[in-house]
Amino acid sequence: MDFNATLIGEMLSFAILIWFCVHFIWPHLNKAIEDRQVKIAEGLNAAERAHAELREADTRVAAEIKLARQQATEIIDRAQQQANQIIDKARVEAIVEINRLKATAQDDIASMAQRARDQLREQVGALALQGASKIVQREVDASTHKLLLDQLAAEI
Amino acid sequence: MASEQGGLTEYIQHHLTHLTPHASKGGFWAVHIDSISVSLVLGILFSLWFWLKARKATSGVPGRGQAFVEIVLEFVDGQVKDVFHGDRRVLGPLALTVFIWVFLMNAMDLLPVDLLPWITEQFGIGHFRAVPTADINMTFAMSLTVFVLIIFYSFKAKGFGGYMHELFTAPFGANPLLWIPNFLLNIVELLSKPVSLAMRLFGNMYAGELVFMLIAGLFSAGSWLLYGMGIIGYTVWGIFHILIIGIQAFIFMVLTIVYISMAHDHH
Numbered sequence A: 001m002d003f004n005a006t007l008i009g010e011m012l013s014f015a016i017l018i019w020f021c022v023h024f025i026w027p028h029l030n031k032a033i034e035d036r037q038v039k040i041a042e043g044l045n046a047a048e049r050a051h052a053e054l055r056e057a058d059t060r061v062a063a064e065i066k067l068a069r070q071q072a073t074e075i076i077d078r079a080q081q082q083a084n085q086i087i088d089k090a091r092v093e094a095i096v097e098i099n100r101l102k103a104t105a106q107d108d109i110a111s112m113a114q115r116a117r118d119q120l121r122e123q124v125g126a127l128a129l130q131g132a133s134k135i136v137q138r139e140v141d142a143s144t145h146k147l148l149l150d151q152l153a154a155e156i
Numbered sequence B: 001m002a003s004e005q006g007g008l009t010e011y012i013q014h015h016l017t018h019l020t021p022h023a024s025k026g027g028f029w030a031v032h033i034d035s036i037s038v039s040l041v042l043g044i045l046f047s048l049w050f051w052l053k054a055r056k057a058t059s060g061v062p063g064r065g066q067a068f069v070e071i072v073l074e075f076v077d078g079q080v081k082d083v084f085h086g087d088r089r090v091l092g093p094l095a096l097t098v099f100i101w102v103f104l105m106n107a108m109d110l111l112p113v114d115l116l117p118w119i120t121e122q123f124g125i126g127h128f129r130a131v132p133t134a135d136i137n138m139t140f141a142m143s144l145t146v147f148v149l150i151i152f153y154s155f156k157a158k159g160f161g162g163y164m165h166e167l168f169t170a171p172f173g174a175n176p177l178l179w180i181p182n183f184l185l186n187i188v189e190l191l192s193k194p195v196s197l198a199m200r201l202f203g204n205m206y207a208g209e210l211v212f213m214l215i216a217g218l219f220s221a222g223s224w225l226l227y228g229m230g231i232i233g234y235t236v237w238g239i240f241h242i243l244i245i246g247i248q249a250f251i252f253m254v255l256t257i258v259y260i261s262m263a264h265d266h267h
Helices: A005-136 A146-155 B005-015 B033-055 B064-083 B088-110 B115-122 B136-169 B176-219 B224-264
Strands: none
Touching (some): A005 A146, A005 B064, A005 B115, A005 B176, A005 B224, B033 B064, B136 B176, B136 B224, B176 B224
């Protein structure tokens, strides 16, 4: 077989066929390839982002838990302090009350003793007067000797 | 090339002659060196190409080459998955090999029909047919391999007894009178698979090649008008043929999957 126009014509057709493939077939394949690459890249990115977000959330949760624990400790401390204060205050108040009650009772005791002493004095005075009148065998005028008697009672 | 009818006939006959060893002079040992060498080269190209991409495959964003291989792989695997519900570790690669290899061999049809013969002629080789799938030996080689796999998987899936039981009782029933008709029908069905598989691919590619040659005959018709029509016709048929080579490769792959998955089915 000789080299002739047949092969030239076939080569021309082949060139057109290649042009056709380049313009109408390859772009579709290319697009499919690029779409796939984009899809995979997006998927990987999304996964990475989700991973980072999860890690960030984890650290945030840890920090939050730490903070909450701190706050709880502070609250407990403050409550204990307050309780101590209340107890102290109550103790002081109780002591004050006790002292007040004690003072009142002592006053009462003193006044009652005074009254008892006065009564006793009067009774002793009266008794002394009776005794004296018996000794003197006569009626002693109480009114005339009142001053004397009172003097006597005071001495007792 | 002469413009009279005899020239075209001679041209086509020349192009339809396979490259065979000089010593063989036809007969059984007239091996078609052109079909074997082209199919081997294409098979090695396909293997190297996919092997390299698979070796360098990353789980990250794929490069363009890897993305293309992944798209092809996903497409083939999807076809297998649709038809065959079992272990795809053998059938998947088989389907991929069939698809890409047949596609590449078919694609040889798009090369100018005189280009490879002209190149080989420079080295003193007179006949060279570039399209291995337009050689009935090649298509039968593949379909008979599929046939062997059908038999193998039939035995593997059903066991010897089960397969024999199916061969003798399947379509009509288990009545002893029906054993022979059942068996004959099953044999016909079985044999028709490789025959139809091979003949379909061979017929399409042979016819396609022949149309290319007929159109190429216009180039030597001796008029510039016919020469221009030849270029247009050759290009249009080439563009149409892109569709055919893809479809034929796809059909061969799908039927291979279907036949082998049918071998797994119990009746």
